[in-house]
Amino acid sequence: MSTPVPAPSYRGRFAPSPTGDLHAGSLLAAFGSWLLARHAGGRWLVRVEDVDAPREVPGAAQRQLQTLAAFGLHPDEPVVFQHQRGALYQAALDQLLSTGQAFVCHCSRTVLAANGGIHRACVATAPRPDPAVRLRVEDGTLITFDDAIQGPQRQDVARDVGDFVIRxxxxxxxxxxxxxxxDADQGITDVVRGADLLDSTPRQILLQRALGLPQPRYAHLPLLLDAHGRKLSKTDAAHPVDPNNPLPALRTAWRELGQPAEALATSLDVPGLLTDAQAVFDPRRIPATASTKVAALQH
Incomplete structure (x- = not known):
């Protein structure tokens, strides 16, 4: 692994996956993470998480970056692309394998189905030409942490997740x-993202400990939901935000972050709105759960 960036008091990031254009839910995560970084006087980075090639939509990454720029959300450092960082991931994997904290696994999803997909022991009867690599999770591994928005969290990773895949x-x-x-290589001190990733955090804390890496602070933002209570980004209603008309979407995201709508009511352009937003933003107002439904987003 390369030498991690020295961490100042606050370094945040927005890390979209290029599986489609930015929608209202991803804008909420981008705007929320940007506001928290600016409020703390820190730096805000953008990282394109494009390691899942089968799910990547051609051209989506560039359109996402163009949309962020149209909304005035400019990163403080050059954008990082995960597909260029395989050597870092391989070094971490080699470290975990060499210490016995990770292992090669030939189990398929089918053979693990009887246990709800949770791996606690290898049950494959024959080797596979394409085995996965998993992190070894000891029985009774309980992870607790305090989320700045969602509050105290705890998870028995062995029971609820099992030995999880890292390649x-x-x-x-x-x-x-x-x-x-x-996150470690970029010196990220504060991970701000959607609450759909809250369940992943204990696994990431385990990996940080196994690799001897620092644990950042976490803040999981509320999710935008559709009329049926489903995460908006996973529904057909998650239309892309319009980079040619950014003010309505920014105002919607601002309200869903619990901030006073009247503060941005007279903002006439993106630079002015962002300046006004920074002046009155209060992290304590951010709710754990958003309320916006599809109908509200269409106005």
Whole structure:
């Protein structure tokens, strides 16, 4: 692994996956993470998490970056692409394998189905040509942490998750490993993202400990939901935000972050809105759960 960036008091990031254009939910995560970084007087980075090639949409990464620019959300350092960082992930994997904290696994999803997909012991009867690599999770591994928005969290990783994949059978790097390596390498002190990733955090803390890496602070933002209570980004209603008309979407995200709507009511352009937002933003107002439904987003 390369030498990690020295961490100042606050370094945050927005890390989209290029599986489609930016929608209202991803804008909420981008705007929220940007506001928290600016409020803390810190730096805000953008990292494109493009290690999952089968799910990547051609051209999506560039459109996402163009949309962020149209919304005035400019990173303080050059954008990082995960597909260029395989050597860092391989070094971390080699370290975990050499210490016995990771192991090669020939189990398929089918053979693990009887246990709800949770791996506690290898049950494959024959080797596979494309085995995965998993992190070994000892029985009784309980992870606790305090989330700045969602409050105290705890998870029995062995019981609820099991030995989890850090390199997939198709050769792709697993999200859990890549994000941990990148956050440490970039000196990220504060991980701000959607609450759909809250459940992943204990696994990432385990990996940080196994690799001897620092643990950042966590803040999981509320999710935008559709009329059926589903995460908006996973529904057909998650239309891309319009980079040619950014003010309505920014105001919607601002309200869903619990901030006073009247503060941005008279903002006439993106630079002015962002300046006004920084002046009155209060992290204590951010709710754990958002309320916006599809109908509200269409106005």
């Amino acid at each position: 997939r059978a198709d050769g792709c790097w697993a999200y859990q490993l890549a994000v941990v390596v990148d």
